[in-house]
Amino acid sequence: MATKNVLDTVAKKFIQIGLPKDLFERNRFNLLVDRNKIIVRYPAPGVRSEVIETPTGVKTKVYVEPGTKLEEPVTLCFGAAETTEVQTTEGEIVVGEGADVKFQVYGAMAEGIKLKHKNKLKVRVEKNARFEFLDLHYNGEDTFVELDTETDAYIGENAYFRSVFKQTRGRAGKVRIVLKAQVDKKGVAVFETKMIGKKDDEIYVEDVIHLNGEESRGISKSRIIAVDETKATFVGETYGNAPRCRGHIDCSEVIRGKDVTVKAVPVVVVNDETAKVTHEAAIGSIDKKQLETLMARGLTEDEAVDVIVQGMLR
Amino acid sequence: MAPLLTVNDVKLTIDGRPILKGVNLVVNEGEIHAVLGPNGAGKSTLASLIMGINDLKEPDSGEIIFQDKLVNGLDITERAKLGITLAWQEPARFEGITVEEYLKLSGRNNPELDVVECLELVGLDCSYLNRFVDDTLSGGERKRVELASVLAMRPKLAVLDEPDSGIDFASMEDIANMIKTMRDRGTTVLMITHREEIAEIADRATLMCDGKVVQTGNPKDVGQKFKTMCVKCEVRNPELVGGE
The missing domain is CATH 3.40.50.300 (P-loop containing nucleotide triphosphate hydrolases)
Incomplete structure (x- = not known):
């Protein structure tokens, strides 16, 4: 574990790029990793974990005991305060039967650094459990990250899993996000991705949901704001494989700039006559009526755009 | 005059x-x-x-x-x-913006802004402050929030385009009073x-x-x-x- 000086240095750099100060002041972290070093580790009640430092990052195994219900989120941070060639994180999370927990995970890449971040995560949400995974990314404006992250989730009978990937501060960099879920009987999977790309950022998001159990549900929602010369692609695939399952893909992408390229690819496959999967996709500039409404209240066009975009990314 | x-x-x-x-x-x-x-x-x-x-x-x-x-x-x-401001016949919807934020944006230059009072004047209570100005509001509710936002701004001239559309007949007196x-x-x-x-x-x-x-x-x-x-x-x- 690190000394207070190391923690203070990391805190300063992460707060500079927008991480809430309160996280450090109130010692909110259950796990804080800088590159491949564990800086803070503090157990959460009902949560067993194993964290191993590797040459390029960390490997974690987390087991939430059945029936565990936590009011406060389990708070984790995987970041880099300095440039390093590559950071690799591998994780496995099992949420035991009937548990109800929320993980708040911060990705913090300090101002000016460059790195490749690779992440693989396996999630298993057991019967009647409820698990929310909020993955919040903070990058500096002069940071460049190549992020490659894959999540594979199994959602058991009557279980609920919500995964939110949010990058609202700084540059996105070159990003590939793949989220896959197998959903059992009456299970629910909700995937949300909210990102803003600037300059020559490249964003690729792929959500794949297999609704395998009767009456299972899946929602895949993306909100991508593409500015300057950003290239962004969203692929949403939902497979309705079981009786009375329901899926929906909701993709809305806003472009601001002449050299932006944005693509949305919804794939809807239904293998059962009682299953229903729908999709809606919209790509375009900021809605004119929204803009004019805020301008009629005295906001400038730039202020109005900012309000609308921040609302969409919330 | x-x-x-x-x-x-x-x-x-x-x-x-x-x-x-x-x-x-x-x-x-x-x-x-x-x-x-x-x-x-x-x-x-x-x-x-x-x-x-x-x-x-x-x-x-x-x-x-x-x-x-x-x-x-x-x-x-x-x-x-x-x-000058204008309230649309069919107001825009905003994802991720709460009624409270919307009213505060509208009234950011009004030193006497009281968002709860603005809502009450259009027949909505303070429980609406945390609601989003999106599709979860009915047409009539969205219209009332729009009128509340004009009250929040307190402009010299408010152009109200069909303020009665989307408002049920029983509530027309509220709108007239507002x-x-x-x-x-x-x-x-x-x-x-x-x-x-x-x-x-x-x-x-x-x-x-x-x-x-x-x-x-x-x-x-x-x-x-x-x-x-x-x-x-x-x-x-x-x-x-x-x-x-």
């Missing part, structure tokens, strides 16, 4: 079709002024020209003067900063409507038909003229009945 807004001989043609054919209108400071007329009369186009929305920053000819300042060519923000409160707090109201019973809450009214002003005066007289003239006219000329 001194004129706050003067529309002088305003003409506008869109896609070769004359929409406004020399409109003259004076809205006095401190009054509720109703612009009444059938669908297609040019009322909403006139409202758009006053606010500068829908790419209508200036007419083909004529002047729009607000407090002795020519507003032709000014953008929406500049007009709002002069003290518009009167707006006036009593120093906001002049220009209200666009095609219902003479709504126009009756105004201090003065103007009847528009086919891009022209037909009559300005007492709301009852103007309403009577509307009933006798425009209803017959719509029957004779169904092409006048349509979207604006």
Whole structure:
């Protein structure tokens, strides 16, 4: 574990790029990793974990005991305060039967650094459990990250899993996000991705949901704001494989700039006559009526755009 | 009362079709002024020209003067900063913005802003503060929030485009009272409507038909003229009945 000086240095750099100060002041972290070093580790009640430092990052195994219900989120941070060639994180999370927990995970890449971040995560949400995974990314404006992250989730009978990937501060960099879920009987999977790309950022998001159990549900929602010369692609695939399952893909992408390229690819496959999967996709500039409404209240066009975009990314 | 807004001989043609054919209108400071007329009369186009929305920053000819300042060519923000605002017939929806945030944005230059009071004046309670201004609000709720946001801003002139649409009949009295409160707090109201019973809450009214002003005066007289003239006219000329 690190000394207070190391923690203070990391805190300063992460707060500079927008991480809430309160996280450090109130010692909110259950796990804080800088590159491949564990800086803070503090157990959460009902949560067993194993964290191993590797040459390029960390490997974690987390087991939430059945029936565990936590009011406060389990708070984790995987970041880099300095440039390093590559950071690799591998994780496995099992949420035991009937548990109800929320993980708040911060990705913090300090101002000016460059790195490749690779992440693989396996999630298993057991019967009647409820698990929310909020993955919040903070990058500096002069940071460049190549992020490659894959999540594979199994959602058991009557279980609920919500995964939110949010990058609202700084540059996105070159990003590939793949989220896959197998959903059992009456299970629910909700995937949300909210990102803003600037300059020559490249964003690729792929959500794949297999609704395998009767009456299972899946929602895949993306909100991508593409500015300057950003290239962004969203692929949403939902497979309705079981009786009375329901899926929906909701993709809305806003472009601001002449050299932006944005693509949305919804794939809807239904293998059962009682299953229903729908999709809606919209790509375009900021809605004119929204803009004019805020301008009629005295906001400038730039202020109005900012309000609308921040609302969409919330 | 001194004129706050003067529309002088305003003409506008869109896609070769004359929409406004020399409109003259004076809205006095401190009054509720109703612009009444059938669908297609040019009322909403006139409202758009006053606010500068829908790419209508200036007419083909004529002047729009607000407090002795020519507003032709000014953008929406500049007009709002002069003290003009507009509430849309069908207001925009905003993802991720709460009612409280929306009202605070609208009233950011109002030192006496009280968001709870603004909501109460439109018949909504404080539980709405945490609601989002998105599709989860019904049409009537969204409309009330829009009127609350005008109250929050406390402009010199509020252009209300069909403030009664989407509001159930039983709630019309609330809306009428809210518009009167707006006036009593120093906001002049220009209200666009095609219902003479709504126009009756105004201090003065103007009847528009086919891009022209037909009559300005007492709301009852103007309403009577509307009933006798425009209803017959719509029957004779169904092409006048349509979207604006």
